[in-house]
Amino acid sequence: MDEKASVGEILAQAGIFHWGVASFADTLPLLECRAKSKLPSNARSVIVCLLGYYAGERAHNISRYAWARDYHLLAGELLNPAVGRMKNIWPGRDFVLFTDNSPIREVSAAHLAGLGFVGKNGLLISPAYGTYQFIAEIVTDLWLAPAMPAAPGCGDCDRCLKACPAGALSPAGVDQSRCRSHITQKKGELTLWEQAQVYKGGLAWGCDICNDVCPYNQPPRKTDIPAFGSALDGLVQEEDLPKLLAEKAFGYRGIKVLQRNLRIIKKKPSGGGPGTGE
Numbered sequence: 486m487d488e489k490a491s492v493g494e495i496l497a498q499a500g501i502f503h504w505g506v507a508s509f510a511d512t513l514p515l516l517e518c519r520a521k522s523k524l525p526s527n528a529r530s531v532i533v534c535l536l537g538y539y540a541g542e543r544a545h546n547i548s549r550y551a552w553a554r555d556y557h558l559l560a561g562e563l564l565n566p567a568v569g570r571m572k573n574i575w576p577g578r579d580f581v582l583f584t585d586n587s588p589i590r591e592v593s594a595a596h597l598a599g600l601g602f603v604g605k606n607g608l609l610i611s612p613a614y615g616t617y618q619f620i621a622e623i624v625t626d627l628w629l630a631p632a633m634p635a636a637p638g639c640g641d642c643d644r645c646l647k648a649c650p651a652g653a654l655s656p657a658g659v660d661q662s663r664c665r666s667h668i669t670q671k672k673g674e675l676t677l678w679e680q681a682q683v684y685k686g687g688l689a690w691g692c693d694i695c696n697d698v699c700p701y702n703q704p705p706r707k708t709d710i711p712a713f714g715s716a717l718d719g720l721v722q723e724e725d726l727p728k729l730l731a732e733k734a735f736g737y738r739g740i741k742v743l744q745r746n747l748r749i750i751k752k753k754p755s756g757g758g759p760g761t762g763e
């Protein structure tokens with residue numbers, strides 16, 4: 486059995502059916518992040534895995550990507566056993582799992598791994614899940630033949646650019662400073678304009694607009710990974726935070742940021758004047 490077939494079998498055992506390979510060299514340059522030091526010294530291939538997270542509709546005050554248990558935890562629970570099996574089959578080879586806090590530019594790597602194209606919203610759009618997936622990758626010094634990248638698919642559509650209420654999306658890409666998802670994750674005091682963005686969004690964490698308007702999510706494809714369809718909490722109350730922080734994707738930011746955002750979405754920002762949209 487060739488190596489890629491063995492990788493596929495191991496990932497199928499982990500419940501991962503949408504994966505591909507990019508050559509490590511093609512995924513450069515790397516992102517500066519703490520996890521960079523974990524990279525295998527002679528990295529050659531990146532095994533990119535898609536983790537679908539669309540789990541239907543429900544009342545919510547946080548983004549749908551944070552309803553299930555923290556995807557960083559779930560990616561580890563699903564893929565660390567697979568990494569263990571790969572190390573058994575290829576002793577002497579190195580395999581390191583990353584997700585989000587990764588030196589790999591994951592959207593571009595998934596594109597290079599043949600899993601879909603990069604949308605004008607800066608997200609991967611895949612035949613499997615539309616935009617509703619997380620990306621996790623196993624970097625290895627084992628050589629695996631890379632896939633062919635898919636062709637761009639947005640064409641003339643610019644629904645996401647038009648729909649983003651904060652003007653964070655343009656043909657130049659994502660302006661992080663204007664993105665409501667970024668604003669809800671910022672620490673400290675928010676400007677009146679930022680408070681107004683959170684208030685109007687009605688979400689204490691993240692933003693789904695550039696996902697939800699994408700025609701590749703119509704209709705949305707439910708996740709085929711049970712862990713992303715269970716233990717869902719869409720509505721978060723301040724009193725729930727202490728127990729939820731350890732288990733949810735918003736936990737890394739700490740309780741103060743969530744308390745601030747929950748209070749903002751409850752009460753229209755005051756102080757009027759320019760920028761708050763009064």
Ligand code: B12
Pocket residue numbers: 516548549550584585586587588589590591592593603604605606607608609610616617618619620621637658659661664666667670690691692693695696
């Ligand atoms: C920093 C970051 C953010 C920042 C900034 C995002 C940005 N794009 O600048 C903020 C906080 C705003 C953010 C928000 C979100 N994020 Co985020 N984020 C990241 C993180 C940690 C690094 C991204 C980064 O800086 N990449 C460098 C980018 C900017 O440069 P680049 O790769 O060279 O290329 C970009 C462009 O050049 C362009 N591009 C590159 N090649 C090509 C090719 C073509 C043809 C085109 C048109 C464009 C294009 O698109 C690329 C991606 O943006 C990644 C994890 C990772 N390690 O990659 C997650 C990640 C991208 N985020 C993710 C998610 C889910 C989100 C949210 C949907 C969460 C939410 N619901 O609130 C929002 C979506 C906002 C948006 N439209 O991007 C997922 C995306 C999965 C997917 N479906 O693609 C990732 C991969 C995390 C994960 N492991 O699943 N995020």
